[in-house]
Amino acid sequence: MLKQKPFSAHVTLANPLIALENSVTAAAFRQTPLFSRWRPIDAARPAMSASWWQWVASTDSLTARLMVAGGEKPFRVRLLRQGVGWPRQDEAQALGIGAKRYAWLREVALCLDGTPWVVARSVAPLSQVKGQRLECLGERSLGSWLFRQPGLVRGPLEVTTHSPQFASVNGIQEGCAWGRRSVFYHGCKHGSLSLLVQEYFLTAMADDLGLPSR
Template identity: 70%
Template structure:
């Protein structure tokens, strides 16, 4: 991985904040694509340590600068841990902004891959990019798997190397 990409992929602070800064005068927006109760993929269930087939809270968003998606993210949380968190009311507010306000937040190790985003939305079938990463955030009893896919559009706009 190039140094330029490493600085994005290996960062452990808020991606929302980093993107907002890197976008300069472009407007940052979280576009909500899907938020519902559903079945996590098998590797997502394993990453969270929940039984296969157990339903979970799923959220898919595009992190956009001037309406161009730079990153797409899919987050998964076990339903049994959601009580009292009001995550379903987030809407188009950044999950990251909320998470990083939690004083007891712990972030698990980052896993990096070059998988493409596995989202249902037709408009994102083309969502290809050089790198993806995921990690589990813990806050109180809540475990939240956040998977982020950096897109080619971001590389182009920021003149980053291809990998």
């Protein structure tokens, strides 16, 4: 069973779905010194099998794709951590913000029959998420909110083969076949929102679906 980790080594939260207004002073996400190396998806295509290209290059709802691929296996979004902290350096660069600017952070595992197939980390500037009620998602997928937003624009896809550090922090030891990320842009009545979504396809998914390692 996956175990939920506290936001820092010094603070343990009784309820991971803390309000954004309180989480700045209550907790911060653990920072890691290393970050994944990202490159445009077209640059990675020669090294990517056709089977994985269909997954990694897709721009529709990943949740819906996983549910179809899983067949009768029950699907669940497992909330790992959620709150406020500082983005990693590469995340701040992708969003065009300072590395010491507070952001809303969310880490989840997308599980089929209890097995994590995908882990994901989403980051948005804290000043932009007020009024969006993203902190209320709980164990609903971010896509269930995201793809209902009118006028949504998705930035270019980037990919990596580096495993996400946050997965091991949350007790997930699976390797990563491919990781992808893109920034979603949404202009709404509460103001513009830039949301970085990073999704890592795990080796357990490859094993269950008979996909090649890359």
